[in-house]
Amino acid sequence: MTALLLTWTLLLTAGMHSWRPCTDLSPLDLLDQALPGPGQAPPTQVHVVRSRGSAGLRLAGASGTLLSFPASQIFTHCDSFPAEFSLVATLKLPRLKTSQYLFSLVDASSSLLLGLQVSENRLHLLTPVSSTVGPARLRFKDVRLDDNHWHTLVLALTGPHATLTVDCGPPLELKQDCPFPSALRTRGSWFFLGSRGRFRQRFSGLLRQLVLVPGSDATTRMCPADRPGLSDLSVPRILKSSPPEPDLLGADLYRLQSDGGSPPTLLYPPTLLSPPTLLYPPTLLSPPTLLSPPTLLYPPTLLSPPTLLYPPTLLYPPTLLSPPTLLSPPAGTPLVLLMFYQERLDYLEDYQDLYTRSETFDVEVFSVPSEGVFMAAANRDSRSGSGIYQWRDGSFQLFQTISTQEARAWKHFTVQDQVFLVVANFMEAEPELSVIYRWSRRRRRFLRFQTLETHAALDWEAFHIHNHTFLVVANHRRDSNHNIHSVIYRWNPESKMFEVNQTLSTSGAYDWEFFSAGPFHFLAVANTFDGQTTVVSSTVYVWLDGGFQTFQNIPTVGATDWEMFQIEDRVFLAVANSQKVLDRGPSLYSINSTIYELNTLTRTFIRFQDILTHSAVDWEFFTVGEEKFLVVANSHDGSSYSLNSVVYRWKGYEGFVAVHSLPTFGCRDWEHFSTAEGSFLIYSSATSRLSKVFRLHTY
Template sequence: LDLLTRALPRPGQAPPPQIVQSKGSRGLRLAGATATALSFPASQIFTNCDHFPAEFSLVATFKIPRLRQKRNEYIFSVLEEGSDLLLLGLRLSENRLHFLFIHPAAGGRSRLSFKDVRLDDNRWHTVILAVTGPFATLTIDCGVSLDRQVRPFPESLNTRGSRVYIGSRRRWRGRFSGLLRQLVLLPGSDATPRLCPTSDPGVAELVVPPVLKSTPLQPDQPGPLYPYEAEVRVTLGNRPPCSGSEQGQLWFDVQRKVLFICDGFTWMTLLHNQERLDYVEDYQDLYTNSETFDIEVFSIKSEGLFMAAANRDAHPGSGIYKWTDGSFHLFQNISTREARAWKHFSIDDKDFLVVANSREVEPELSVIYRWSRQRRRFVRHQTLETHSALDWEAFRIHNHSFLVVANHRQDSNHNIHSVIYRWNPNTKLFEVNQTLSTSGAYDWEFFSIGPYHFLVVANTFDGRTTIINSRIYIWMNGCFQTFQDIPTVGATDWEWFQIDGRFFLAVANSQMVPDRGPSVYSINSTVYELNTLTQTFIRFQDILTHSAVDWEFFTVGGDKFLVVGNSHDGVSYSLNSVIYRWQGYEGFVPVHSLPTFGCKDFEHFNTDGRSFLVYSSATSRLSKVFKLKTY
């Protein structure tokens, strides 16, 4: 018998009590309602017999503030209509719970008290009181039961002409000041086995009023509109614990200006102040094994953040670095042959690294390495024949995994095939899937727009000139087909990104090598935008660069940035690489200059709540990590 639902006012009657959400559960605050509003005639539940059952269970779920000494509060009571005679009631006091009832045969009132029940302040508790003859059992939050042997409960407690009051004894004094979520009378049965055990014993549920389980504010629904509030506690300072008891509570990180909410397991970001890039700080000097042509930053689950450096020298090879205590440290050396690029990818929760080896030895082999969880190292998985390979790209289409290699040249011939490989889930190896004609291929970039998948290659040199077309391919009918040719000048990198629903490709043009005359290094690199009407990429912005070798797109807060790696101006390798900020109609505007030496690659990464850029040098062992300072 759901006593709480029975007592709630019907539409048009007294104002309903307030719903309060606390620690992830909702309850009714009864203190604001009139005593008579939350009551009903006992005859509504005792329809066939006026006698209160001799054996029964009472189940109540409530949350109480700290009770003052000598203060009593009633969870419910049954009183005669025409007098103040208490037939029975359930009452709380400090660390005690009392069950009161009148005993007609004895001609007086009996009180069954449980001492030291230890009901924590401001926490949900579910109390089960089971009465059978001379025995009474109290179970709190499905814990150890407290047993009492008392005067037998009367077998003929007549409730005719009485009224049930919820949260009071029909007086202002003794009113229940907490939140009530559940109040159930179960005749003839012990309710404990029905509720226990449970994963959340504080709010163990037998029958909860529907209004406490549905969306609290539904103005269009019939019935009374319940006033609603959520009880919130905001914690400041260091990260507090987050578990089931803290669910729904807030924590404000003053230093980072971020508001978090506890979901019962972890702190989830609720609101955060948009960070703005202030300046760039020199953070770490990273001396690699030899000159570094490429860097790849990646994460391995349960292991952390790593960086792979593609180093020129075969011995000791290329270095894998791990982010430890706020900086990169050498983790593993892998033997490579003038490595030009690394690419990290995952298949079926397994992590792989593939290296592009470019040294011309027979046979020319690039290698795929697999992360061994037992050895906690990368181990050789598969070798693939390549030709002066400069780049790998990994991608997935329709749950199939692919790799594509940029074969730069074979002997002196730059007009050769680059190869797309497809993962065979049976053999656990990559197999040749398709070949594409390229001219001095330097870089591949994969991207998707809606249901369409694209590959774009940076063609650098055709044996005579760098003024050639690079090509965009589209996936159709199970293979890549030509989509668009774009004129480029010694293209070394493509960067795909999108801003506010607009789609862009940026190409890094490295040098102009004409049929005759000297090479030119200070030339324009170009940002292209997809025109949805013509379904082609069109020129959006030209940016003067100096033998550009890499573009990297990243965001800080709500701002979007591009950083270009300038490597050579025809005289010096000591140049400024430049960070550009997106400014809408103005396009990309230069905002920061970074001194670099022989810059070859930029990578952006976030860790420990901070943003970083790392660049590699193709003319020095020194690579640098920059910290992006925000405000």
Template sequence: MSKALPPPGHATPTQMVQSKGSRGLRLASAVAAPLNFPASQIFTNCYYFPSEFSLVATVKIQTLRQKTNEYIFSVVREGSDSLLLGLRVSENHRPPCSRLEQGQLWFNAQGKGLFICDGLTWRTLLQSKQRLDYVEDYQDLYTRSETLDVEVFSIPSEGLFMAAANKDSRTGSGIYRWTNASFQLYQNISTQEARSWKHFTIDDKIFLVVAANFREAGSERSVIYQWHRRRRRFVRYQTLETHTAQDWEAFRIHNHSFLVVANHRRDSNHNIHSVIYRWNPDTKLFEVNQTLLTSGAYDWEFFTVGPYHFLVVANTFDGRTTIISSTIYVWLDGSFQTFQSVPTVGATDWEPFQIDGRFFLAVANSQKIPDRGTSVYSINSTVYELNTLTQTFIRFQDILTHSALDWEFFTIGDEKFLVVANSHDGSSYSLNSVVYRWQGYEGFVPVHSLPTFGCRDWEDFSTEEGSFLIYSSAKSRLSKVFKLRNY
């Protein structure tokens, strides 16, 4: 300190102060001169700055100026201004990270995290564990019609986007971009009775596929769109024959790209084939690879457990009843084979997730229609766990839901959550959708109840502004974004 402190009578006087039990050095001038010392005077027997060196300090700053090159600690080459190492502090303001800043440190005072620049982005070194405190209403998003699905995705060098599957064919569907900390309409795409969107990439190409009911040449078709880099828009790329398509799932196995569609029904027949398509790298098109018999298919999900690849379908209705089985398939010898049939009741969604090395599947059960019976909407949805001994999924927990249409799994710090889309209880679409927190042996317990109207789909996403949830409404033009407040 004697090497670093200014001599007596210097323009930057110093004094010892105490604040809440901590003693420190105050630089009294309005613009404090930097404290510095030459390494050669300290490390007299070293020709290089040591690879392991500790400097412990507590810095208390009343206000932080957001200057791009302001450091609270830096190491420079002696005799020059060439920066070797620097530590910046800001109030949640992310400084630039490029090759010039590679190896530099940044401390986020608000987020309580320490990051290092790798030449492209800031990578986490230390981060305080966040916990969900409460959920607040953040944005009212008025879409062009009722919205049956939202898909949140990123495009490199462009930012965060959201695709809304709008029900009304007259208005089409909207692509929204995260601008000024909210979603703003970016592009409108002509769709017919859009049910869902799926984003995927192949090599460096970015695609969106919509499950919709385009009628061309006497058949129903869904459309794949590709991101056009020069025009910065999605443009039509390929159409595929589908039958009242409800959902698409994209996945890769052994460097091969696949798409699978959930064909719900053909005319009045619900027991039809859903189709797996495979990308042909020569023709640059998707081609039929395999068909699987489904009953009112509503959703596909792909997941892996160790070296094994799985597909699970949500079968909703077989033409008589919703009390039917949904099927889990496993990839064997170049195709999907039946792995397990799971009892479901009007299944509309599967959500695979892992917690502490354990693998789970949550199914959303929507409606109980016995054979030629009356409908019941308030029924249990179920979380299944993979039993490694029996190599089957077994019932782990039943959760009462109300015509559940979607599950979304998300994390905040070390905490794990499920949020359900409750859409209807038989008399009203104004229902609370519920956030459940993982509590180990107790399973998932309710912690937040969110007022929703005709809730159809949940998506979670994160930006520099924080963590968020967005839900779409199948009964209103109003979709909503919620902010997850942490502590």
């Protein structure tokens, strides 16, 4: 273990010293660097525009050098570009006919050092082959960004590997023939945003954020997200302080909603060249001073109308010296008040009682392109099989029944554009097999694809590393022996099947959790029982030299689940401890579960917070607006399965604090998901056919 930690330390040290720390490792907002400082007016050729509810900068029409700044402005300690970095961009583009630059880094001789280009269905990263040779082009294909919708992309570069994640979807990975230079000289070079200086190919869409994150993969900072197309890391100050204009070029116009069947009346005609005329209730010639707040139609989640301050803040910078002439909307047309606010969790509604085919150990919520949201239930009874449910008309409806053998868990994953489900079958039979199913577009069903030998399987985890797809199974026991191997499988693109890649020793394995922190990939196993006691260490593995090696052993007590989550740049790992079983004495069910935090100095996970739980079997992390939550599945206290499962809210220095208690019965698993109807939590019961869906109400 000491030798491995030394190897890990040397590896990290080597990574750190492969480039000189010319800047802080915090995110660098490139847009903010190019724009005027606080209190200064923005350039007249840069427009703040609101489209589809969010503001961005329109750079079209600006000179090629308007949004630019010297590289020395951010590389303050030396003149080398970081060898490992991420680029985060949020943009909205109309249909493209030619390629356009999001940004470029150009040296004193106007030669391109680094650039990011977007074209129809493609994203191009132009990277230098070395510090002296010109750029090579990495092409991410089938990336549709020019559809007039907001998209957030994270492009991470680590060694020869480039990974692109769009809207928190499946990552796309490319490998360069040569790694990014470890010392790309930036002396005398300039950043140009939305252009390549005096050259053409200027950016014609809206740009909301453009952030350089030195030294790390920013994907875990951005994902998961409630609004993956508008996941913010660092938005320029000008977008928060300047009144926006309507997006007339994007044909995204605010409208008055009509009660009748006729088309809605446009509030701002697309031919306006001057600031729009403001709309007030009829007959008013100046902004009214209200003695009581008006009754609002929007937003629909408010329990009572908010108190408004008048005169209202204008959405557009007025050029009038006198109060504007006010128009009356057509008769019978209600005025829609546009408000922008941050959601906060108010309460949870008992939304749907879902009776599954038998007791349910696990639920997996996922989506199938062009089909919608689905939920797979791992049901105990082999005779009735397990159910696949589709979200239709605002609730889950049975879609398909699949034959399973005492199913314990489902896992959804993708390989390229194919959608798969794998089930963990627990029944001890000969042979013991778990099954992979593949979605058939033609038959609109999941069909059996491949069987894999498992032993009392309790969980599957799927993950991607360097453009390879892996599956790992938690083998719980073989006959009465809990100290056996769990198996990692790797997708073979030639045979188009999963093949054994590596085996790892486990003790009553119950759950796997894959996650990444910076450029490193980890795999954590929850070991439950070694045949004598549940007081057994669980192991975190790290990916090194093409395989997983032990990184840290963490003491756990009947561990049944790991949940990794990230808050800002802090990485946490929560374990669900289920029960304390020793050779002698009664079992203890009310014990602490623990949250660990990754310490970047010691390069270990250290204890952050203990939370009293009652035979905890699952943690689920989710967000509402800017708020962070954890919900625990309390299943048994030694005498009853009817217990409250608890929702905890992140409160910074105080850690997680209990805010809601939800009555559950034999709670086994929690999943958070979102649909057009809102955000939801679903829990499964291992002692009843009844699973429940809760709706999250916000204010």
